[in-house]
Amino acid sequence: MHSNEKIYVTGHLNPDSDSIASAIGYAFFKRCRGIPAVACRLGALNPETKWLLDRFGFDAPLLLKDARKTLREIELDEPSSVNEHATLYEVIQKMDQENRPAFGVVDDHGILKGMITRSDLARIGLGDTAFGIELLKHTSIEAMAKTVSGTIIYDDAKTHINGKVSIIALTADRLENYEISDRIVIIGDDSEAQKQLIEKGAGALIVVWTKKIREDVLNSAKLHHCPIIISGHGSMNTSRYLYFSPPVRLIMTTKMIRFEHNEVAEEAGREMQKTRFRCYPVTDEQGHLIGYVSRYHIMNLLNRKIILVDHNEFSQSVRAIEKAQLLEVVDHHRINDFMTRQPVAFRSEIVGSTSTIIASMFRENQIPMPSSLAGLLLGAVLSDTLMLMSPTTTDKDIAEANILAALADLDIDTFG
CATH class of the missing domain: 3.90.1640.10 (inorganic pyrophosphatase (n-terminal core))
Structure with missing residues (x-):
């Protein structure tokens, strides 16, 4: 044979x-x-x-x-990837499901835009607060709602979110001196407090432990351009998950080592020896991700x-x-x-x-x-x-x- x-x-x-x-x-x-x-x-x-x-x-x-041999002639690892608009939470879930340390980040046409690794994601949980605030500032209400298993009650094109998050456990009569302007506020089922937070300039409300929003609260939200989400979790988990709602494109690495499939595999191997990454993306001439190459692909290559x-x-x-x-x-x-x-x-x-x-x-x-x-x-x-x-x-x-x-x-x- x-x-x-x-x-x-x-x-x-x-x-x-x-x-x-x-x-x-x-x-x-x-x-x-x-x-x-x-x-x-x-x-x-x-x-x-x-x-x-x-x-x-x-x-x-x-x-x-x-x-x-060129890279296109060897058996590469599967080109598993994440879309640049995927939330960080979705990336973490996919990494766990596929047991992968990294993904290529692609656009809607499959063009490689960057790489995301577990180390990059660790910055969210272990990094400073300012970094998380900056990311949330550029995160859509849709992404936030999806990450906290929530429902968007109201969204607004004129949002004014600064990325800071507050968990409010106070009643309406105790909010007078609380700085809330442009913040994402996590609040319980207290309609008066919700309305007062909106009027004080909250950037968005994420409401926990409720299934509906009172009509006057919704009208106030529309008047003050304040989106409202009903979360599928309690206060603490909502806060935890919220920081993983930004799109992966905001933290992906764009200065990456990548190879085209027409490159000689042996020469690619020499480039890999200069760094310590576990895998490297391989693209076609147009930049579409077609797989990953690692050192073990090259070690016994004929x-x-x-x-x-x-x-x-x-x-x-x-x-x-x-x-x-x-x-x-x-x-x-x-x-x-x-x-x-x-x-x-x-x-x-x-x-x-x-x-x-x-x-x-x-x-x-x-x-x-x-x-x-x-x-x-x-x-x-x-x-x-x-x-x-x-x-x-x-x-x-x-x-x-x-x-x-x-x-x-x-x-x-x-x-x-």
């Missing part, structure tokens, strides 16, 4: 027609045998090769820039599986080829200081073109060859052997060229 991991079949730098055709041909050969191979190139195509590809209906092979055709010298191959999982070589050039970490299948023949070898492998394995591929390989053989007139041309080149011409229904002299 073959692995589903992609195998890259590539020719040499500054590719010629034989390099490109043999990569396309051998990748097709491998796919016919159930192996997920893809043809590659290591540079721009020359005019002759472009003409051959167009003539026989082939696209240019994939441009391979590095033998090492690089791309590669087959070399039409060359065997590492100096002529893809960048970092020495770090690849090199599987095979099919070539007709001299062997020069070739060394690998593990055994490889090596087929080298004294012929004028690697495409000659590829063509013969189809017949040896009784794999039918499409006429278009036969035409492409024929063009490469004729190019590399100078129309079968080069001193390097062998009887095998001539024989395979004639077979390919028959399969492609081409006349060698006319086609050449």
Whole structure:
């Protein structure tokens, strides 16, 4: 049973027609045998090769820039995230449910905007009061109501909330000297006290231990632009939860280490070694969060599986080829200081073109060859052997060229 991991079949730098055709041909050969191979190139195509590809209906092979895997090729952690408008309370709940130390914060389109960690959230519970006040100043009534499991009785577009919170346990006749202007006030089921607080300039009322608000209190709230929420909790829990109602965008980290999925995984690993975060967000080119990468993803990473055709010298191959999982070589050039970490299948023949070898492998394995591929390989053989007139041309080149011409229904002299 073959692995589903992609195998890259590539020719040499500054590719010629034989390099490109043999990569396309051998990748097709491998796919016919159930192996997920893809043809590659290591540079721009020359005019002759472009003409051959167009003539026989082939696209240019994939441009391979590095033998090492990119982040998009490894199995990342799931891209679990929170919306930038989510409350801090919702973030805490999700962290507990998914047992995650951090989340990417995204907008409504899934674009990564920042990161939120447990350490960031700890600032709310353990930080100074001024920080919590500043956050509540920029928190919507809707978010407050949701966090305290409450119901909005009245909201107002002209709110005047300064972020400070007061819990009032006094009756109406004892509020005269209490500074309440623009504060969020948590108050019990005392309609007279509620009305007096509104008239004294309270920024918002959160009422506990009640199910309804008296009509005259509601009218006063409308007159003084004072929103009213009925909380689903008692005074203390309402106060505790309230500080976790601000949106996560207010405390998320925006100066974060992030990677794009096309970055080389090994190089991303080196960047990770400079910091101590547990996970790092990975995005696509548009900035959409697609997953998280951690050190353990990189520690035992195996690089791309590669087959070399039409060359065997590492100096002529893809960048970092020495770090690849090199599987095979099919070539007709001299062997020069070739060394690998593990055994490889090596087929080298004294012929004028690697495409000659590829063509013969189809017949040896009784794999039918499409006429278009036969035409492409024929063009490469004729190019590399100078129309079968080069001193390097062998009887095998001539024989395979004639077979390919028959399969492609081409006349060698006319086609050449």
